[in-house]
Amino acid sequence: MRITRFRFSLLFSLSVTLLVGVPLWITQTEVKGQKITRIGPIAPTGRLQPMQSPYNCQTCHERQFRENRQNLKSGYRSVSPTFNALELAANFTNGGALRPVYPPERNFSNTEEPYESASELVPGFCLGCHNGATLGQGDNNDINIENVAQREVPEWDGRTVPVDPENPDGQKFIDGETIRPLRDYHLVDAQGRQVLPEQFGGPPPDGAFPSQGAFGVTCDHCHNVTGPALERSLQGDGFGNAAVRLLFSSAKVGPFQNALPVAGNFHQSTNDVSRIDYLRSPLFCNACHDVRVPSGNVVAPDDPTHTPAIGHYRLENLGTEWEIGPYNSTTRNPFGQVVRCQDCHMSLYPYAGNTTYTVRDPLTGEDLEITSPTPAVFPTNFAAEPGIGTPAGVPLPTRQVVTHYFTGIDVPLLTDGELRDHLGEDYPSTDDPDLDEYGIPLSLRTRRDDLLQASLHMDLDRSDPQGRLGEKFTAKVRLIALTGHRFPSGFSQERTTWIQLTVSAKQRGTDDDFVLYQSGYLVDKPHPENGELQADGNIHDEDNEHVIVTVNPFTHDNEVFYFGPDDGPHARIFDGAREGLVLFRNELLRIYGPETMNGMLTGIAGNSRLHPRTGAVLEHPLEEETFSAGAANAVDNWRALPPLFPRTYSYEIELPSAEELAELGVELEGPLEVKAAVHFQHFPPLFLRFVSRATGSMVEENINNVKRLEPFVGLRGPANRQYGLYDEQRIDDLLRIVFDHTTADLTIPLEAGE
Numbered sequence: 001m002r003i004t005r006f007r008f009s010l011l012f013s014l015s016v017t018l019l020v021g022v023p024l025w026i027t028q029t030e031v032k033g034q035k036i037t038r039i040g041p042i043a044p045t046g047r048l049q050p051m052q053s054p055y056n057c058q059t060c061h062e063r064q065f066r067e068n069r070q071n072l073k074s075g076y077r078s079v080s081p082t083f084n085a086l087e088l089a090a091n092f093t094n095g096g097a098l099r100p101v102y103p104p105e106r107n108f109s110n111t112e113e114p115y116e117s118a119s120e121l122v123p124g125f126c127l128g129c130h131n132g133a134t135l136g137q138g139d140n141n142d143i144n145i146e147n148v149a150q151r152e153v154p155e156w157d158g159r160t161v162p163v164d165p166e167n168p169d170g171q172k173f174i175d176g177e178t179i180r181p182l183r184d185y186h187l188v189d190a191q192g193r194q195v196l197p198e199q200f201g202g203p204p205p206d207g208a209f210p211s212q213g214a215f216g217v218t219c220d221h222c223h224n225v226t227g228p229a230l231e232r233s234l235q236g237d238g239f240g241n242a243a244v245r246l247l248f249s250s251a252k253v254g255p256f257q258n259a260l261p262v263a264g265n266f267h268q269s270t271n272d273v274s275r276i277d278y279l280r281s282p283l284f285c286n287a288c289h290d291v292r293v294p295s296g297n298v299v300a301p302d303d304p305t306h307t308p309a310i311g312h313y314r315l316e317n318l319g320t321e322w323e324i325g326p327y328n329s330t331t332r333n334p335f336g337q338v339v340r341c342q343d344c345h346m347s348l349y350p351y352a353g354n355t356t357y358t359v360r361d362p363l364t365g366e367d368l369e370i371t372s373p374t375p376a377v378f379p380t381n382f383a384a385e386p387g388i389g390t391p392a393g394v395p396l397p398t399r400q401v402v403t404h405y406f407t408g409i410d411v412p413l414l415t416d417g418e419l420r421d422h423l424g425e426d427y428p429s430t431d432d433p434d435l436d437e438y439g440i441p442l443s444l445r446t447r448r449d450d451l452l453q454a455s456l457h458m459d460l461d462r463s464d465p466q467g468r469l470g471e472k473f474t475a476k477v478r479l480i481a482l483t484g485h486r487f488p489s490g491f492s493q494e495r496t497t498w499i500q501l502t503v504s505a506k507q508r509g510t511d512d513d514f515v516l517y518q519s520g521y522l523v524d525k526p527h528p529e530n531g532e533l534q535a536d537g538n539i540h541d542e543d544n545e546h547v548i549v550t551v552n553p554f555t556h557d558n559e560v561f562y563f564g565p566d567d568g569p570h571a572r573i574f575d576g577a578r579e580g581l582v583l584f585r586n587e588l589l590r591i592y593g594p595e596t597m598n599g600m601l602t603g604i605a606g607n608s609r610l611h612p613r614t615g616a617v618l619e620h621p622l623e624e625e626t627f628s629a630g631a632a633n634a635v636d637n638w639r640a641l642p643p644l645f646p647r648t649y650s651y652e653i654e655l656p657s658a659e660e661l662a663e664l665g666v667e668l669e670g671p672l673e674v675k676a677a678v679h680f681q682h683f684p685p686l687f688l689r690f691v692s693r694a695t696g697s698m699v700e701e702n703i704n705n706v707k708r709l710e711p712f713v714g715l716r717g718p719a720n721r722q723y724g725l726y727d728e729q730r731i732d733d734l735l736r737i738v739f740d741h742t743t744a745d746l747t748i749p750l751e752a753g754e
Helices: 054-058 062-069 081-093 125-130 132-137 219-223 273-280 282-289 318-323 341-345 416-423 444-453 569-575 658-663 685-694 707-712 728-734
Strands: 026-031 034-039 159-162 172-175 225-228 244-246 290-293 313-317 354-360 367-373 380-382 398-400 456-459 472-481 496-507 513-519 547-551 558-563 587-592 622-625 634-636 647-654 668-681 737-748
Touching: 054 062, 054 219, 062 219, 081 125, 081 685, 125 132, 132 219, 132 244, 219 225, 225 273, 225 282, 244 282, 273 282, 282 290, 282 318, 282 341, 290 318, 313 318, 313 634, 367 456, 444 737, 456 668, 456 737, 472 496, 472 668, 472 737, 496 647, 513 647, 513 668, 547 685, 685 728
Parallel strands: none
Antiparallel strands: 026 034, 159 172, 225 244, 290 313, 354 367, 380 398, 456 472, 472 647, 496 513, 496 668, 547 558, 587 622, 587 634, 668 737
């Protein structure tokens, strides 16, 4: 089934109680050492207008519509199998704590009162960012439109029931009619009435169209913004958790003052300078691109004197990374101006030429010459369609405009056909080989790869100038992130970047490489926990060899966890080892430990004072990477590379002697070849296997004979249902590593030694 193109206006509108604003104010303050500009909401103008379908904007803004159509925030985020699976898994482990979506407590309303407790923030937490504007309309209980579902996503009716009613202490699962992937609810018929797939998580029914909620963050979400919702942000700074104030009215905000009148008076363009400045500011982006989970962080507890004092950890820290980084400065970056989010993600970047500049290595004092794409170069075009967007006879001038691709470094884990099934038959191909009018690739994957190539500088210049068999050789990889935030950034556990280092030499008289050292390699293995019983010849679905993990889909604990042969993160950080994997990834952490350490309370909950697998009482802290935000009690957001700050990673390698090689029947000849490459993986495969098992893959047997898993043998995930979101086949077919997006090579003499 394929959804056909469908134009309609959403029939909901907000109640007047959501439309009250206050005058703008701007102040400077210090929040934990950060200079934050606080902006208050502003008074709205214009007539009330229901939230518009993107198709209603297309008539006058065809170019913007086409660019935004493939923006992953506008559509894919709502139907993504990962988001839908994670939302379900989080509800399973928390007994529905993230729902009901429309609770009696606060959710996405524009009330001006600050949060008083975490209970007001938790319900509907995921959907509040992915689909906040649509969710916000459900707060209006005064509107009753016949035959139209007022609340697109219903309340959670989950309940725990035994598999065998005669054995209530045996196997249990979570049951309920509303326990569907959220994307099931983002479908309507030709009359705008909600329809559901026949099968939970199944394909859309014939004749279905994408609802307003299917489009996620759309035109009206951004162009109806009036300012930050300070009361929605946990630190009162307008950062995080969709802390924006929306007014669904005819007065839209754009980047220009004194815009021309719109044909048919469909909307007006506000001249409110403060509102325009907010739309153009990175503070607008920061309102969503920090994600703060209401849960105490045992590593960095929040200041209890702050109001509101709701403990949280940072699931995503992107906005704050930019705020405290060098690009939020006129003096600390090489471009001599503040480089905004929009300057890279809404411009011609990285297709607008290059700039060469120097970056100082603080360790050596060297000035390094860097060449990278130039930000803040924008195309010139019409802001609307000439002859269509304005009243008859009113000519449109050309202006400096922005692009609406919002390219990042991820790619849908749905096929093009599946995307069109859920988002409409006009959804563009993610691999379109053509270029747009500016020379920007239409292929989402190509834009992703080009952005990755622009993200890093790497060299091996500080490595030893020669190698000698039987002695130590030190390879030094220097990396500089050229991004406006840390690299990689985003949702913790999502984007994984690592260095593969290989040191080799030729076997004498041949062209055959003999590997003397390697780190960051991948091994093709079977994955019996997900039904793959033998290696399949595909390394795109493999994890790094630094840690071996299998996650319990019911408890979200690591049922298997041990360090692998390429262990690097712990050894490098805690032991100072100069070998092993160099991994850049924000990490969710689960810290277990005793109640007190050195007479001080640890803040670790009572149920985390036992070893997660043996059940032994812990006498010392135990830190493990976890793959569930619901199971985490800390987040390490600092292993990623800081922007424009060179870091050098050393590998101390003991080269074998000529005698040791001779015992293997190997004789080498120089030179020594050192190759470094940075690879990118959108999701750790073990993470996707966890959500796969949590939402449908059969747990056939207890593969590790761990007693605490025995009650769950034979269940098809906590709901005992196959939702069709992930399985091993989808992981194998669609998860892809971007290999070698940054590389460096070094060839040096190799001596035989004594």
